[in-house]
Amino acid sequence: xxxxxxxxxxxxxxxxxxxxxxxxxxxxxxxxxxxxxxxxxxxxxxxxxxxxxxxxxxxxxxxxxxxxxxxxxxxxxxxxxxxxxxxxxxxxxxxxxxxxxxxxxxxxxxxxxxxxxxxxxxxxxxxxxxxxxxxxxxxxxxxxxxxxxxxxxxxxxxxxxxxxxxxxxxxxxxxxxxxxxxxxxxxxxxxxxx
Numbered sequence: 001x002x003x004x005x006x007x008x009x010x011x012x013x014x015x016x017x018x019x020x021x022x023x024x025x026x027x028x029x030x031x032x033x034x035x036x037x038x039x040x041x042x043x044x045x046x047x048x049x050x051x052x053x054x055x056x057x058x059x060x061x062x063x064x065x066x067x068x069x070x071x072x073x074x075x076x077x078x079x080x081x082x083x084x085x086x087x088x089x090x091x092x093x094x095x096x097x098x099x100x101x102x103x104x105x106x107x108x109x110x111x112x113x114x115x116x117x118x119x120x121x122x123x124x125x126x127x128x129x130x131x132x133x134x135x136x137x138x139x140x141x142x143x144x145x146x147x148x149x150x151x152x153x154x155x156x157x158x159x160x161x162x163x164x165x166x167x168x169x170x171x172x173x174x175x176x177x178x179x180x181x182x183x184x185x186x187x188x189x190x191x192x193x194x
Contacts, residue, residue, distance in 0.1 A: 001188060004029040004038040006064070008054040010046020010078060014173035018181045032063035040072035040164075040188030043079030045134065045171050048103065051078055052092030061092055068096045072164040072188040080167035081137050097162050098144030101137045121149055122179045129177055131158070131170040138169060164188070 003019055005012045007028035019026045019042075029035060041064065043051070055061040067073065068083075073096065075083040082094050084101040116128040139157040142148050150159035150168075158169040164187050172180035 001025065001039050001185065002027065002037055003185070003188060004035065004041045006030075006041060006043045006051070006055075006060070006079070008058070008060075009051050010044040011171070011173060012042075012044045014171075015042045015044050015076075015181075018173050018178055019185070022178055022182055022185060024185060029060075030058065032059050035063055035067050038067070038071065039190070040074070040184060041067060042184065043073065043075040043082055044173070045077030045079060048078035048081040048087075049091050052082060055082075056092050061094065065094050065096060068094060068165060070164075072166070072184065074166040074168070074184045074187070076168050076171055076173065077134065077136055080139070080169060083165060083167050084139075086141075087137075097160065097165050097167055098142065098146040099139050099160050099162075099167060100141035101167075102140050103137050104135050115152070117150065117152070119150060119179065122183055126179070129172075129179065130175050131172075132174045133158075133170050136169040139167065 002025045004027050005015045007030055016026045081101050083097045084099045085095050086100040114132050116130050119129045139160050142160050146160050146162040148157045149161050151157050160167050
């Protein structure tokens with residue numbers, strides 16, 4: 001299994017390190033031909049408008065859109081925004097997931113926060129997962145083939161999945177807990193059934 005991390009802007013290095021800790025063969029993706037041979041791709045947090053413009057400039061928008069039709073793609077924070085069909089403003093989007101996202105839903109950088117929540121779909125008997133939100137988006141609407149995976153106690157959706165596509169509002173790469181990265185590796189395998 002060979003996985004990629006989009007390495008145009010944002011915290012791609014942290015995702016690469018998390019996957020390597022799990023034994024994955026990981027490459028940084030900056031050009032369309034670097035998607036060849038990958039079974040999954042992570043689009044990291046960062047600034048979604050900047051990442052989108054860079055994807056257009058490097059010919060990656062259509063390439064990743066095609067890749068995501070059959071392969072696993074996980075977007076964290078800005079990456080989740082890029083996976084959505086609607087974010088309420090005009091910017092380059094992959095338009096892959098049946099979700100609507102509100103950008104910067106928790107406010108400015110100073111409003112970043114952390115919370116511990118159970119993640120039963122990952123490991124029902126394990127301790128709560130420590131979630132880090134940095135100017136994070138909220139998934140405001142899930143429809144079509146997508147389904148919500150995780151919500152805050154107030155009901156706001158922070159993770160959704162559609163087949164081999166995964167969107168999370170938070171940053172699992174900023175913790176030592178590798179359960180989300182392990183789940184993505186499972187999603188990237190040919191045996192994965194949703």
